[in-house]
Amino acid sequence: MGDEANSSPPSRRSLLGWGGAGLALGAAAAGGTVAALRDGDSAPPASASDTGAAVPFHGPHQAGIATAVQDRLHFAAFDVTTEDRTELVQLLKDWTRAAERMTAGHTVGEGAYGGLDVSPPDDTGEALGLKPSRLTLTVGFGPSLFAKGRFGLEGKRPAALVDLPKFPGDNLDPARSGGDLCVQACADDPQVAVHAIRNLARIGFGKVSIRWSQLGFGKTSSTTPGAQTPRNLFGFKDGTINIAGTDTATLDKHVWVPQQDDAAWMSGGSYLVARRISMRIEVWDRTSLKEQEDVFGRDKGEGAPYGKSHERDAPNLKALPPTSHVRLAHPDTNAGARLLRRGYSFTDGTDGLGRLDAGLFFLAYQRDMRDGFIPVQKRLARSDALNEYIQHVGSAVFAIPPGVRDKDDWWGRALVS
16 A cells, blocks of 8 residues: 555554554564663563564465464454355455555554544554554455355366365364355464454455354464474474475475466465364373373474484384374375464363363465375374374365455455456
């Protein structure tokens, strides 16, 4: 939005009287820190959320995929309730303009106050005074959006946007599965992420409704290999060889859709698999350390593969238990298949039986699910020792279009315009 400096309402930072532009960081630099001096000594470096970092919104790919993984997540799947294609197009335009502003640290539209007092404000206001916190918003289109007789998109459904097969052990809740649209909001401040989803839902009132949503904390994977590998709720490091956000060659091979794909509008996009995985915390916590390590094929302290000394040492797959998670999920076991993972832990109260409703909200991006998630999950569902302690209870797939290239572009333009 080229005239922002002259006509836009105040940013969340300027509302507090702070000068200067926010620090914009790319995937390689996001997560950097700033050191402050206090009493002559060096203070601990500030977190990325304390720096007020903003991730650029425009680009050939959507932010929130290869971007350095933030600390918090609010993911929402929407049903489109309008039957008017023109209204759907306008919604995507309105969402894009709002996303541009929120990811830059600005309020939506005319802001949360100062407008007509007889009308609801354009912004809900709970993010006033908060920094961008590396907020990214990533939108996707579900298979149901391409259904015949809805918006005339049935001929544009990509061949790679397949319905997942039923895997052994699945116990999927329809109320936590599917969706016409999705929005993934990631940020280092949970209130910033929740504010973003809330405002997009408000903008879409009468055109979309939230089908299901998921809050996440404690990222369980990283796109910055130099950083410490996060741990899941079982206490183990997982995703050690996740694709790096700076590894352009591997991203091109395994994550981004090529130009020669059957659906030209998806060039530069990706495909997302979202799975809500329940973890039987109480059973796991009564399991011996030896069995826990056998399940993963790693030691719990360092995270090193069996027979190795360090987490990032290449595993000797034949030396691992045949049903260990590392052995079965490794690319060498799956014809080289690789996924870019952005999973988060969650806790949602109890299951009604006195146990924690907790687990992993698994997010994986790939160039094609047919040779990515599907063959890997078939192998895991059949043999993984981890299956004794987990169950997949929610599922959705989405086509993630390419990025918004400039202020005149908008989410899904090549699909629905």
